[in-house]
Amino acid sequence: xxxxxxxxxxxxxxxxxxALVLTIVPLPDWMRLLRxxxxxxxxxxxxxxxxxxxxxxSGWLAGLLVDLLTGAVLGQHALALSVVAWLTLRFHQRVRLxxxxxxxxxVLVLLILHQLLSLWISRFIGRPxxxxxxxxxxxxxxLIWPLVYSALRGIRRGFLVN
Amino acid sequence: MRSPCASLIERCPIKLIFTQGPSITxxxxxxxxxxxVLMVMDHKYHNLESLRAALSVVIYPxxxxxxxxxxxxxxxxxxxxSRRHLQEENDTxxxxxxxQKVQLQRLSALESENMRLRELLDSSFKVGEKVLIAELLSxxxxxxxxxxxxxxGKVNDVYPGxxxxxxxxxxxxxxxxxxxxxxxxxxxxxxxxxxxQVNRNGLRTIALGTGTINRLELPYIPNNADIRPGDLLxxxxxxxxxPPGYPVAEVTAVRHDPGHxxxxxxxxxxxxxxxxxxxxxxxxxxxTLLEPSDKVIPAEQATGPATAGSQPAARSSSATPVQxxxxxTE
Numbered sequence: 001x002x003x004x005x006x007x008x009x010x011x012x013x014x015x016x017x018x019a020l021v022l023t024i025v026p027l028p029d030w031m032r033l034l035r036x037x038x039x040x041x042x043x044x045x046x047x048x049x050x051x052x053x054x055x056x057x058s059g060w061l062a063g064l065l066v067d068l069l070t071g072a073v074l075g076q077h078a079l080a081l082s083v084v085a086w087l088t089l090r091f092h093q094r095v096r097l098x099x100x101x102x103x104x105x106x107v108l109v110l111l112i113l114h115q116l117l118s119l120w121i122s123r124f125i126g127r128p129x130x131x132x133x134x135x136x137x138x139x140x141x142x143l144i145w146p147l148v149y150s151a152l153r154g155i156r157r158g159f160l161v162n
Numbered sequence: 163m164r165s166p167c168a169s170l171i172e173r174c175p176i177k178l179i180f181t182q183g184p185s186i187t188x189x190x191x192x193x194x195x196x197x198x199v200l201m202v203m204d205h206k207y208h209n210l211e212s213l214r215a216a217l218s219v220v221i222y223p224x225x226x227x228x229x230x231x232x233x234x235x236x237x238x239x240x241x242x243x244s245r246r247h248l249q250e251e252n253d254t255x256x257x258x259x260x261x262q263k264v265q266l267q268r269l270s271a272l273e274s275e276n277m278r279l280r281e282l283l284d285s286s287f288k289v290g291e292k293v294l295i296a297e298l299l300s301x302x303x304x305x306x307x308x309x310x311x312x313x314x315g316k317v318n319d320v321y322p323g324x325x326x327x328x329x330x331x332x333x334x335x336x337x338x339x340x341x342x343x344x345x346x347x348x349x350x351x352x353x354x355x356x357x358x359q360v361n362r363n364g365l366r367t368i369a370l371g372t373g374t375i376n377r378l379e380l381p382y383i384p385n386n387a388d389i390r391p392g393d394l395l396x397x398x399x400x401x402x403x404x405p406p407g408y409p410v411a412e413v414t415a416v417r418h419d420p421g422h423x424x425x426x427x428x429x430x431x432x433x434x435x436x437x438x439x440x441x442x443x444x445x446x447x448x449x450t451l452l453e454p455s456d457k458v459i460p461a462e463q464a465t466g467p468a469t470a471g472s473q474p475a476a477r478s479s480s481a482t483p484v485q486x487x488x489x490x491t492e
Binding site: 020026029055057074086130 | 193196197198201203210213221224225232303304305307309338345373
């Protein structure tokens with residue numbers, strides 16, 4: 001396993017860059033609460049597709065950037081996303097073979113886990129509670145998972161990322 | 163001749179990473195521990211400001227990329243605006259300027275009278291304030307927090323706790339300062355409080371943010387206090403952060419409930435919290451007394467409580483002329 005075998009790391013970084021931009025891109029007020037967890041989706045894909053390149057530490061770093069970008073307490077999304085990456089790594093061989101519907105359901109669970117951990121932390125530091133709309137982004141994330149999946153698979157194959 | 167299987171194996175080498183380095187569970191444990199340390203240091207002790215400032219340079223390109231469409235469309239709109247439109251705008255602005263100049267003439271007379279009276283009362287008060295126009299970066303932060311990012315930072319002498327205004331009233335205060343950008347908390351954030359007074363009668367109280375963009379709460383108003391819907395709330399300047407006398411909100415509802423010690427009072431912020439693109443950063447005049455260029459009061463003396471006219475809360479340093487203890491932030 002040498003570094004020379006790796007290829008297309010720039011594309012992985014680029015997809016994370018796009019996901020981070022989508023995380024803070026301005027939306028109309030009614031859509032702000034529905035914004036899908038782009039970073040979570042991209043992280044889950046790469047953990048599943050290239051578990052030897054993207055993993056817990058990548059998830060943690062991406063989460064730290066999300067914390068900085070969204071003004072959350074440092075470490076909130078970092079912790080949640082590293083747990084998501086860990087779970088994805090644990091089950092990536094199984095989830096990869098799932099049919100799309102089942103895979104989307106797994107992604108829903110992972111996204112909800114991200115939101116749940118994040119909510120616990122923000123409740124712990126005294127932020128107010130949330131209503132049911134808070135969970136909508138996870139379900140939206142599940143709905144767009146097939147699109148994200150095929151787009152990222154196109155990138156992975158097109159740019160020979162391995 | 164090689165078997166297709168061998169070439170397949172060559173192309174997709176067996177992933178050996180799991181036998182190298184720490185296992186993913188170890189990594190996870192480390193990451194979680196690091197996160198917890200970061201969270202405790204950031205939330206409990208607030209001593210990660212320098213790390214935040216350093217990392218904000220990393221995320222600056224991300225924020226600029228996100229802001230780009232807005233900037234471009236603004237620029238295109240400006241350069242493609244028709245001559246007639248520009249003329250109309252020019253006329254409107256001219257009229258506005260004339261009207262404001264008239265008001266200013268009256269104000270300067272009032273201001274000098276006010277200063278004279280204050281001198282008679284022997285209370286120190288400096289009206290002169292330094293202001294700087296900053297622009298919002300069009301990025302969205304956590305939808306459950308009311309925060310904004312502006313395009314001015316440490317290089318412009320922005321400091322944590324600095325008040326932020328728009329044309330209509332107080333917007334909030336700076337919480338994180340990076341080299342080129344800063345994050346500000348709006349007065350409606352659920353963890354924000356601002357000392358205010360009723361403009362009509364000087365009744366002092368505190369306005370708390372509710373997490374709703376058009377609503378503030380005044381929870382500490384006794385049932386017999388003189389407050390009515392329509393009353394203007396202005397900053398009282400008591401916290402030492404906000405300069406006194408700036409409009410904050412208008413009282414919208416007052417409910418007296420005999421069962422409770424306090425009335426339930428709601429107010430609507432006057433500043434256009436979710437619409438303004440240009441905001442005003444203010445360096446309060448009182449604290450500029452302690453600028454190093456001010457030769458009258460040496461920095462060491464100015465911190466002493468005995469010095470007349472100095473603020474005990476304000477500290478002076480050569481690096482940043484204006485400093486307020488961030489711990490004072492409620």
